[in-house]
Amino acid sequence: MLELACGTGIWTEQLLPWADSLTALDGSSEMLALNRARLGTAAVRYIQADLFHWQPGERYDVVFFGFWLSHVPPERFAAFWQLVRSCLAPGGRVFFVDSRHEPTSTAADHRLPEPAATVLTRRLNDGREFQIYKVFHDPVVLTERLRGLGWQFTIRQTDHYFVHGSGS
Ligand SMILES: C[S@@+](CC[C@H](N)C(=O)[O-])C[C@H]1O[C@@H](n2cnc3c(N)ncnc32)[C@H](O)[C@@H]1O
Secondary structure, three states: EEOOOOOOHHHHHHHHHHHEEEEEEEEOOOHHHHHHHHHHOOOEEEEEOOOOOOOOOEEEEEEEEEOOHHOOOOOHHHHHHHHHHHHHEEEEEEEEEOOOOOOHOOOOOOOOOOOOOOOOOOOOOOOEEEEEEEEOOOHHHHHHHHHHHOOOOOEEEEEOEEEEEEOO
């Protein structure tokens, strides 16, 4: 299995029992350190890389990404999915989970922009503000877009917070 944008390991921990081998990638050395500390096992192979410039050295049966797709800039959408394709072995599968556009899911002092917006402001505890990409994908639209790129996906959402998809 390959986990893209693994972050602190919330999902890495869940994937590990299901994987014969697990590779977790993130661009941030701090995230990878937190992930390592959480998992505390040599069973996970870690890669630090920028997903927009990385190419896989091998193929995987499963590619997973949690709360990453919404941060892929719209103009990089197709290239990202091409990367996912290049990560997969024949018959390989993809699973992702991400956030729905839900006002109560964001910090109390943050304002959620309109669903169609692709950029929002994140304010840190020290007051600094950053503009980040955050694309809220509609399941029906996303399924069709992926079909157009050659993917077969089933995408569902939970009552409030999550959208998740599995495909090949
Ligand atoms: C919203 S977090 C999700 C982390 C984790 N998947 C989770 O659900 O807890 C996004 C992650 O993407 C990583 N990231 C951001 N830009 C990246 C890039 N260009 N290449 C690789 N990782 C990147 C960040 O370091 C962060 O760990």
